[in-house]
Amino acid sequence: MKALNTLRVLPLFSNVTDEDADLLSRNSHIRSCKKGEFLFMHGDEITHFYIICRGVMQIFRETPDGHEITNDLFIAGDNVNVEEIISKQSIHTMNAKAVEDTSILEIPISWLKSNFNKLDHIAAILIADISQRLHNVQIEAEHQSTMSATQIVACYLQRLCILYNFDPKGFDLPYSKTLIASRLRIELETFSRTLKNLKEQGIIVSGSHVSFTDVEKATKFACESCSMSEDCTAHNYLHTRLKKSI
Amino acid sequence: MKALNTLRVLPLFSNVTDEDADLLSRNSHIRSCKKGEFLFMHGDEITHFYIICRGVMQIFRETPDGHEITNDLFIAGDNVNVEEIISKQSIHTMNAKAVEDTSILEIPISWLKSNFNKLDHIAAILIADISQRLHNVQIEAEHQSTMSATQIVACYLQRLCILYNFDPKGFDLPYSKTLIASRLRIELETFSRTLKNLKEQGIIVSGSHVSFTDVEKATKFACESCSMSEDCTAHNYLHTRLKKSI
DNA sequence: CGATCGTTTGATCCGCATCAAGATAGGTGG
DNA sequence: CCACCTATCTTGATGCGGATCAAACGATCG
Numbered sequence: 199m200k201a202l203n204t205l206r207v208l209p210l211f212s213n214v215t216d217e218d219a220d221l222l223s224r225n226s227h228i229r230s231c232k233k234g235e236f237l238f239m240h241g242d243e244i245t246h247f248y249i250i251c252r253g254v255m256q257i258f259r260e261t262p263d264g265h266e267i268t269n270d271l272f273i274a275g276d277n278v279n280v281e282e283i284i285s286k287q288s289i290h291t292m293n294a295k296a297v298e299d300t301s302i303l304e305i306p307i308s309w310l311k312s313n314f315n316k317l318d319h320i321a322a323i324l325i326a327d328i329s330q331r332l333h334n335v336q337i338e339a340e341h342q343s344t345m346s347a348t349q350i351v352a353c354y355l356q357r358l359c360i361l362y363n364f365d366p367k368g369f370d371l372p373y374s375k376t377l378i379a380s381r382l383r384i385e386l387e388t389f390s391r392t393l394k395n396l397k398e399q400g401i402i403v404s405g406s407h408v409s410f411t412d413v414e415k416a417t418k419f420a421c422e423s424c425s426m427s428e429d430c431t432a433h434n435y436l437h438t439r440l441k442k443s444i
Numbered sequence: 445m446k447a448l449n450t451l452r453v454l455p456l457f458s459n460v461t462d463e464d465a466d467l468l469s470r471n472s473h474i475r476s477c478k479k480g481e482f483l484f485m486h487g488d489e490i491t492h493f494y495i496i497c498r499g500v501m502q503i504f505r506e507t508p509d510g511h512e513i514t515n516d517l518f519i520a521g522d523n524v525n526v527e528e529i530i531s532k533q534s535i536h537t538m539n540a541k542a543v544e545d546t547s548i549l550e551i552p553i554s555w556l557k558s559n560f561n562k563l564d565h566i567a568a569i570l571i572a573d574i575s576q577r578l579h580n581v582q583i584e585a586e587h588q589s590t591m592s593a594t595q596i597v598a599c600y601l602q603r604l605c606i607l608y609n610f611d612p613k614g615f616d617l618p619y620s621k622t623l624i625a626s627r628l629r630i631e632l633e634t635f636s637r638t639l640k641n642l643k644e645q646g647i648i649v650s651g652s653h654v655s656f657t658d659v660e661k662a663t664k665f666a667c668e669s670c671s672m673s674e675d676c677t678a679h680n681y682l683h684t685r686l687k688k689s690i
Numbered sequence: 691c692g693a694t695c696g697t698t699t700g701a702t703c704c705g706c707a708t709c710a711a712g713a714t715a716g717g718t719g720g
Numbered sequence: 721c722c723a724c725c726t727a728t729c730t731t732g733a734t735g736c737g738g739a740t741c742a743a744a745c746g747a748t749c750g
Binding site for chain 4 (some may be wrong): 375387390391393
């Protein structure tokens, strides 16, 4: 089965039993969204649970005045709407748009719900995923009100580096600056300006190319006013990562 | 059993089977925190799952420079740390302090984890609770970057009204202004100043007394730049609530 | 009655948003 | 290959909202 192989690559199904995998592949299929296409829109009925196989999805809302507010950017391996398969609401509260050509595994929500107990292992992962998301959102909300725009950007660049397993010494931004700024809830102009400040903090950005020239300084700068600094994953990871790359 | 009666009052256990309730009451007990006392602190081992029976708990972090960041205020019926009983982390990342004298039902996390599957109904509620929390936090993060301080306060006063089932015509703030400001991530001074602006929007606050003089105007003001305005629960609820109270 | 806590008010400052213009680059057609 | 165009980004100038600092005010309490 083609679908079965695809399934196994996804973190969610990495160590699922053969029969479960088989069950899933029979009840799901791959859907593709061209760049700019919507996977679902605010107000649509919630019909499926989605997992991204390839590409990037922008999750966003629109304010009454038409302003777009990016809530998250999901990449391969991410579950798009875990929280929704559980909540009572039957309608999407957000929009999901493909940032680039994207493939999505879709599983009918009704099927998933009725088989939730049987798929013990998967249920556990989904739940862990939600609580992880909750934690991340809380941290980010805290960052918003604690850190300067420059610190927020520094922090984000570090996380990008980890998320995509980029070499801190030099990598290219995976999305447009406009999208990143929106994701970080700052204006494009402000974002652009922060990049200059980052030079002093050991991060050089020119065009879409980023390089950490002084990881020590950069992480210290990004984490200095963060309550999580001690156990900041970005902080610790980048250090070990850099040592390897030297 | 005394504890069993207490259990039944909690939303989480409202329609649990007799045997489950019995099981739970045998494996839990009530703990009390005097005002100012800590239920747990950042760095403590996660040992219990907590549900508040009476009082208020402030969940907060501290930035390196000693600034307190309130993450949430929990009241009777709320689960304090659902997300933690599921995540892999074994250590509290936040502090929990009693705002007033508080009673908490505590359930050993090890027991809960190993009985998670047996307590089917409860697991479902806990999971729904987390996803609800996630949703709320996302909305609030959006509010932070979209609305003015005055709008945020207006919105919060409405939600307070709903949460505590207060009469919109007139009620007293359930916590100190300092705490509310911290909860809303704005400075006390700013909070204080917003209260004057609210008069023009149909909300009069003097001392700790709040009264909505023009619910229509107040809700419109609070929701005007919110992407959820159509399905804003606060908005809709307050209207029906007011009609009743007339 | 002074003392402490919580709140208000005033004055000032700074960061980010906003508005407005350039700059750069990728793409298209002549 | 160049001229043109549009999308994306940068830079500059300005203004506003909320943070910050400082001081006064009011309540409660020993």
